[in-house]
Amino acid sequence: MKRQLVLVMLFSAISSIAFGQKAAFQSPNQKIVVELFNKQNNDIGEWYIKASYNNNGKITEAISGIDVGLSRSDQDFSKELKFLKAGKPVLINEEYTALHGKRAVCKNAANEVIFAFENPTKAKLNIIIRAYNDGIAFRYEFPDRQGSFVVKDELTAYSIPSQTTRWLEKWNPANEGLYTAMDTNKILSGEWGYPALFNTGNKDCWFLLHEADVDRNYCGTKLSNALDAGKYKLTFPDPKDGRGLGASTPAITLPWKSPWRVIIMGTLADIVASTLVNDVSAPSVIKNSSWIKPGIASWNYWSANHGTKDYKTVCDFADLAAQMNWPYTLLDWEWDAMGNGGKLEDAAKYIASKGIKPLIWYNSGGPHTYVSATPRDRMLTHENRVEEFTKLKKLGFAGVKVDFFESEKQDMIKYYLDILEDAAQFDMMVYFHGCIVPRGWERTYPNLMTHEAVRGAEWYNNTPDFTMPAPGHNATLPFTRNVVGPMDYTPVTFTNSQYPHVTSYGHELALSVLFESGIQHMADRPEGYYELPDAAKTFLKNVPNAWDDTRLLDGYPGKEVIMARRKGNDWYLGGINGEQREKTKTVKFDFLPDGVKYKLTLIADGKHDKAFATQYLVVDKSSALDVKLLRRGGFAASLMPI
Missing domain, CATH: 2.70.98.10 (Beta-galactosidase; Chain A, domain 5)
Structure with a gap:
């Protein structure tokens, strides 16, 4: 009153x-x-x-x-x-x-x-x-x-x-x-x-x-x-x-x-x-959400555009997910043409044998898109979806990636929401690609794990024009696109796709913390992760992708960004330099609780852009640390309470 x-x-x-x-x-x-x-x-x-x-x-x-x-x-x-x-x-x-x-x-x-x-x-x-x-x-x-x-x-x-x-x-x-x-x-x-x-x-x-x-x-x-x-x-x-x-x-x-x-x-x-x-969005309409589990997925498209046609490639990426403790692997387009030793059913069995859950791609498939990639029409109607989700659940699939919407007209908004509602009836998580920017649906339909709706790492496959703008673009997204909802940039690549990237290894590692996505698709080929130093590899095995808290520590759009995210009692930091000059940033740990000391593992840029420099320190709320970032560089860190 x-x-x-x-x-x-x-x-x-x-x-x-x-x-x-x-x-x-x-x-x-x-x-x-x-x-x-x-x-x-x-x-x-x-x-x-x-x-x-x-x-x-x-x-x-x-x-x-x-x-x-x-x-x-x-x-x-x-x-x-x-x-x-x-x-x-x-x-x-x-x-x-x-x-x-x-x-x-x-x-x-x-x-x-x-x-x-x-x-x-x-x-x-x-x-x-x-x-x-x-x-x-x-x-x-x-x-x-x-x-x-x-x-x-x-x-x-x-x-x-x-x-x-x-x-x-x-x-x-x-x-x-x-x-x-x-x-x-x-x-x-x-x-x-x-x-x-x-x-x-x-x-x-x-x-x-x-x-x-x-x-x-x-x-x-x-x-x-x-x-x-x-x-x-x-x-x-x-x-x-x-x-x-x-x-x-x-x-x-x-x-x-x-x-x-x-x-x-x-x-x-x-x-x-x-x-x-x-x-401001409507509360969840899903009463039992125990089956909705965020996590990291391996993804073969970035390094092998036609990878899902090859059963052995699919198995390699299932092995990658298992070795990196990631719960998912995604079967992208052309899975209906899979060969070289197995078909979809064989792949599903192999993936399950590794303790991993498969995700699978679909063309949205209506006359609203020119894209002819198959399977094209299995998400288009309620009857199509019920039939397909029934098959997928029997095969052990945990979710679907639906692509090529190409419109935000009212009929397409209905289509998005119809997919989410039908998927929920079969305990299916959903990832929209070639799609709308988040509008708060993740609260109403928490089985919506992520959207693309971003110029992400896939563009290294598309054009040479992304190579040089990427560092500044990456340092802009935490202040823009990723503010409003999950963003599947498909980050953390150390090798090259069709066109190279100029971001440092430290920059790429930091994206696992900076970019938020309910399912985070790690885009590199298996050897890109297997050949990492132990500290970086361990970091990627343990980094969460659903968070309890998020703090901006420093940054300016296009120039640099340093963020801290918490999961339970542990904190993770990611920082990147979007500019073409080296810089040193002072990281203050005043966001930590009073009276608790933390073991800090800092994985920063080394002497060159493909090298890391790792430090192990003890810090608390009063601590501060200078971190050197190469041009287009970055760092990642974990903080575990002692």
């Missing part, structure tokens, strides 16, 4: 003095400030939200305006919206457990206010806004109880001051581009994918734009500043996506709520640690 009283008083005080302002409220920790304004300084007209950040008493206006509104097939809900009322603030205080991700126990706290509007026909629109401790989320609601319509356009648009630095990825259906860094002197226009990272001109506030809890009632969206370089408007999928199939505008039935529009906000460390995308 006291919190509600404070917020209501804040409404009254600020709205009486601010031009056009109708309401303002804060997050529970008072760091995030949300304000609602009318552009005409009236009760009727167009509306926008302003987002600010309080950094130790210094207020930074992060987003000067977020235009709100919708255009429906029957009428408009943007230009002449009449403000009816602001509901009483409600405290959201929630805790839930995640089976995989950056944190096992997730806590989120927010103040929620529902703002009620009506248009000239008295049709109702609610805007639900939450101020979280690490950001803002808002969504639209049509509360009327009946009616079916098409949403012609969503008017949500973020006005970003020109002095704001930004990192954005050009939109592409597979979400596999490189991030472009832009400042005041270089603001490009176009269509951009999620997530999008920004740093305010005074450097005091970082924020990341995304969306969450996209369900069958909507489509995925992207950002466009094509018409105004300073304003990023939400746009629906391009009609041509998915070979032109499916409607690009979503059909809805009332009552209806949109996905959440999410702004993660705070320090750069707050961005990296945030679970806000999952926090």
